[in-house]
Structures are given as C-alpha cells and as structure tokens.
Amino acid sequence: MTDTATPRRAADAPVAIDLDELARMRRRRAERIGAWVLPVIVVALTLLAWDWIVRANEIPHYILPGPGRVGETLVKDWPILSAALLVTLQITFLALFTAVVLGVGLAILFSLSRWIEMSLFPYAVILQVTPIVAIAPLIFIYVDSKIIGLLICAWIVAFFPILSNTTLGLNSADHNLRDLFRIYGATKWQTLRHLQIPSAMPYFLAGLKIAGGLSLIGAVVAEYVAGTGGVGSGLAFRILEAGYRLNIPRMFAALLLIAVTGVVIFGVMSLISHLVLRKWHESAVRRER
C-alpha cells in the first residue's frame, strides 16, 4: 500500500540543486534581509529629515522638538513616564483579559443556545456601535474607582471583536464533521470541545489581534475622558498634562511609548497566533514551493 507512502523527509539524501533552486534561495535570502533592513532605513531617513527640518527652520522645541530632544526627554522623564506606562499597561491587559474571558464565554453560551444568542446579541451590537467617548463620562459618574472605570471603557472596546469572531468561528465547523459527531452520538459538550473550539481557533486569534490594539486605544481614550490625574495616572493623562504645560517633548515621548506598546502588543498576539496554528492552519503554514 504505497500510493504516496514515501518518506516524508529525506534528511540525509543528497540535495540536487539546479539554477532555479539557486535563484530561489538567493531571492529568499534577499527578502529575509530586506524585511528588516528596509524598514530600518526608512525610519532612519525619516528621523534625519525630521531633525534637519527642525534645525534648518530653527523651530523652537515647544512647537516641534527634534528627535534627539524627544530621546533625551524619554530618558530624563523616565521615572514619571515608566510609572504612567505601567498604569496604562495594567489597564490594557486587564481589559483584554476580561474581554477574552467574557467574549469567549458568551460566544460559547451563544453557540449552545440560540435563545440566549437571540436575546443578548442586540446588546452586544449596541455596546459596539456606541462611541466609547460618549459612554465614558456616564461610566465615570456611576463608578467610584477610576481604575475600574477605565477598565470598563477599555473592555467595552475590546470585547466585541472577540465575541463576534469567536461566535462566527464556533458556527463554522465543517458540516460533514458535524454529521460525523452526530452519528457517533457526541454530546453538546464533546462537540464543543473536540469540534467547535478547534474550528473557532483561527477566528478567535484574529479577533484577539484586533482586540489587543483596541484595548490599548480604549485605555488611552478613556483616560482622556476621565481627565483627573494625580497618583495612578497613565500615559494619556501625562500627554494631556504636558500639553497644558507646553512640554511638547514629553508629549512626543509619551506618544512614542504608546505607539511602541501598541506594536509590541500586536507582535505578541501575532506570535501567539502563529504558535497555536503553525501545525495545521493555512495562514501559519510556510509553503514549501
């Protein structure tokens, strides 16, 4: 029985390399290097241009600071900024965590009962389409703790992509596989565990990638609305405060931290997604040819 039962990987077999193969390897190597080098060059050029514009036009630092000055401020104000970053990170991750737990939990509930889905889905949509800046002031009136208020705002923003993607994923299991589960008399729980949850994984992870960025945005926006500062204030408050004091370099430094945080969150979520799906899903499998 060997229609295609050849060994999967012939590790010790001699590799035949022809011109096409060589060209392909060269191209792949160039692409691998280019993927890193090109963005670095672009960033470097942008910084140089920025610096040159500031110097050439003698723009005062309280209007547009040069990149050097922003860097200096980042180092000098690090005690204040890092404390603020920590607060923002806390809120972001707590909100994301809550969004995942409640989003996935509700999606599972929806998939188990059409009745619950029909009853609650409209609320989820309303929550999603109402701008957070419009709800936030109300939330801060009724919730005493500022941290909890911020958390609720960030959660509202991050929650929907998780819920809707996971719901879609749980419902998109292969029909024949569903039939197979029915034939073998699988319980609802077994179908969920062995069929729907694995099917939903790629959808959930795509939602997680979006929700990660959104929870940061939610945390920042909510803090703008919350306004009041003092101990335990995050990066958004530091930006507002620096703006009032015309401390533009610190605004840039805080902005830089927010942007970097967003990129790191996206990177971490992409990594998680890759690690979970690499064995089987098309999106994570490297093409051999």
Added chain:
Amino acid sequence: MPAPAAGREAGAPLLTVSNVSKVFGGLVTALDGMSLSLGDGDFVSLLGPSGCGKSTALRLMAGLTHPTTGQIRWREGTEPDLGVVFQEPTLAPWSTVFGNVWLPLRLRGISRRGARDEVEAAIASVGLAGFEKAYPRELSGGMKMRVSIARAMVTRPRLLLMDEPFAALDEITRFKLNDDVLALQRQLGCTVVFVTHSVFESVFLSSRIVVMAARPGRVVHDIDNATEVARNESFRTSADYAARCRDVSAALRHAMGEGG
C-alpha cells in the same frame, strides 16, 4: 468476526428500509418509496445519476435525517452501529492522523492510551503505519481518504456507509483503494452500502447493485452481482466482468430513460 461471504441467509436482515420516502420542504421528493434490506456481509452499491436520491438514502440510513413516510429498522436487539466515509476525507485539520482515527473511540470516552492498540491497528490496516503523527495537510488526497476509512473502521461497525468516497481521486489510486476496501470488508465482515455513479466500480465491488433513477429518486433495478471468483485484478480484466458491466450499463440507461 468471521467473514460471511454470501451471508444473507442468517436470519433477519441487519437493516430494513421499508417504503421510505423523503420530501424536502413539502415540495421536492428526493426519494420515493424505497425498500431495501441489508444482510450481514452484503456489499450493496447504490448506482444512479445525480439527483436520484442515493445520498439522501445514505443520510437516512445514517440517521441524520428522518423519513417523511416509511420506516428504517435495525435488526431486533441491535443498536445502530455504523461508520461513515464521506465524499471528502472530512478530517479535522488540527488533529494528527492518530487523533483523527482516535476520534470515534474518544467520543465513547476511551482514553488515548486505552485506544492506542486499536487506532494503530486501524491505521496500519489502511497502509499508513508510520504516519500517526502527520497532519492531514501533509498527506495526499488518497492518503487522506485512507485515514477517513481507518476512522470509520476503528469502531469495527456492523454497517459501513460510503458516499462516493473515491470520486475525486485518480483512477490508479481508486483501483488501489477499491482493492483495500474489499480486503477490509472481508476482514471485518461488515455490511457496506456504497454510493457511486461509476458502473465499473459498482460491478467490481458489490455483491448487489441497486440502480436508481432521478426525479423522483427511486429504485428501478436490484441486480444480484455475487461472484464465485475472487474480486481481484484478473476479475477486473475478465470477460465475465465486462459482460456484467454491459448489463448494469443497460439497466442504468433504462433507468435514466425512464427518469428523464
């Protein structure tokens, strides 16, 4: 389990389909008054053009839909006990070959350790020993189908339902899988219902060929195709085989003329 070659004499039929009709949405008659009894060890092909209700018949036997009228009964005292092979391999892409074949046993609450021997035996019986840890995407179409067959066989079902399983495969792979399915059926002694639209496949495989017509889907011929000789390569090239194919083709043409 011994292999009853022509074991229809052994008491009541395993599964009895009596006068079953299936109407979809109150309008479309997919199947009209089908009657069929399946004995132990039968290999029955349902042969017909598309729209003749052969897949509907299979879904009814699998208990996936209920008949509009008529009855489907298992032998007194027999629990429904079946395996299914679909047109597509229908494997879980997130599971290895082992995980996919383990699935039916897992759903019965058998642990990985407890199922290991049976699962490995089923995988070996379709010639995929050594591929336990491979993921479906790493396999060819024919190999995926083998995994699907191993999964259907791992519970040693009394009844195996196959819905045009090899339609998407090339002829060389199909011949090979035809031989393997016959060998597996002999080994397990199960009853097989095999949906196909290939005259040659049905004549090669089955002890009985049920020819169906479309619009409405119904049975028009029930041809006994038992053989004395073994069904192997020399049967495939014999004059007897060619004659049987000719007869079944004529019956099919007659069915289609009647249906059209």
